Amino acid sequence: MASVPAVLTSEWTKIRTVSSTVWTLISAFFVTIAMSAALCALMNAQFGDLPEMERATFDPTLISFSGMTxxxxxxVVFGVLVVGTEYSSGMIRTSLAAVPRRGAFLFSKVAVAGALALVVGLATSFVSFFLGQALLGDHRTDIGAEHVLRAVIGGGLYMGLIGIFSMGVATMLRSSMLSLGILMPFFFLVSQILSVVPGAKKVARYFPDQAGSKIMQVVPDAMGSDPAPYGPWGGFAILLAWVVAALIGGYLVLRKRDA
Incomplete structure (x- = not known):
């Protein structure tokens, strides 16, 4: 039976030798930074054209994370591929034969991939913040301002936890295509649309992305957004609950079903 250090080493080798997982992390880093920088530069140029309410509640920290959408x-793709590749390639049988304790197998994978996602998320968040503030000109804030450091660290944790959440979902569904077919529309379309629909928005604000993104806000109800019944840490706790639920669900499916 493989030891935990050996399992962790094996999972690290799988991730770094599969080009698709590496490139998705690189994409997450550069896409977020590029989009955030472009929107910060645009905001600086058009700040005077904003409605009075949006200028009054302008959050320079939050706008520097606008590329995280x-x-x-x-x-999401990274989290799905880390798990889904095992099933699509048939490696799951070999992996479970080498590590018959399914809990040890799953949580070693989550530990390695999750740590990598968190590191990339934090690096992305800090670079996006400092570059964004440089492009905001007179409208910028400082890392030492109240609650700003919390928001910057929170942005990195948010990205990492979205990746871990996706791992849990992919473990439950056992398919990269099915997982991406559900998660991509959910985060990119369903959640965004429902968040502006009267009545439905009361439910949508408890979705993992809507709740978790509150940790990145410094100004309450930033940019004229609707108030939420929870604060930054409350929203982060909701995201964490989604992640834990996904991982528990993934573990139960992995334990009860054949490879």
């Missing part, structure tokens, strides 16, 4: 999709 796309960057998180790359994190």
């Amino acid at each position: 796309l960057g998180q999709l790359a994190m």
Whole structure:
């Protein structure tokens, strides 16, 4: 029976030797930074044209994370591929034969891939913030301002947890195509659309992306957004609950079903 260090080493080798997982992390980093920088530059140029309410509640920290709407999709792909590749390639049988304790197998995979996603998420968040502030000109804020550091670190944790959540979902569904077919429309379309539909928005604000993104806000109800019944840490706790539920679901499916 393989030891935990050996399993962790094996999972690290799988991730770094599969080009698709590496490139999705690189994409998450550069897409987020590029999109955030472009929107910060545009905001600086058109700040005077904003409605009075949006100028009054302008959040320079949050706007520097605007590229995460796309960057998180790359994190979704990363999380799905880390798990889904095992099933599509048939390697899951070999992996479970080498590591028959399915809990040890799953959570070693999550530990390695999750740590990598969190590191990339934090790097992305800090670079996006500092570059974005440089492009905001007179409208910028400082990392030492109240609650800003919390928001920057929270942005990195948000991206990492979205990746881990996707791993849990992919483990439950046991298919990369099915997982991506559900998660990509959910984050990119369903969640965004329902968040602006009267009545439905009360449910949508408890979705993982809507709740988790509150950790990146410094100004309450930033940019004229609707108030939420929870604060930054409350939203982060909701995201964490989604992640835990996905991982528990993935573990139960992996334990009860054949490879």
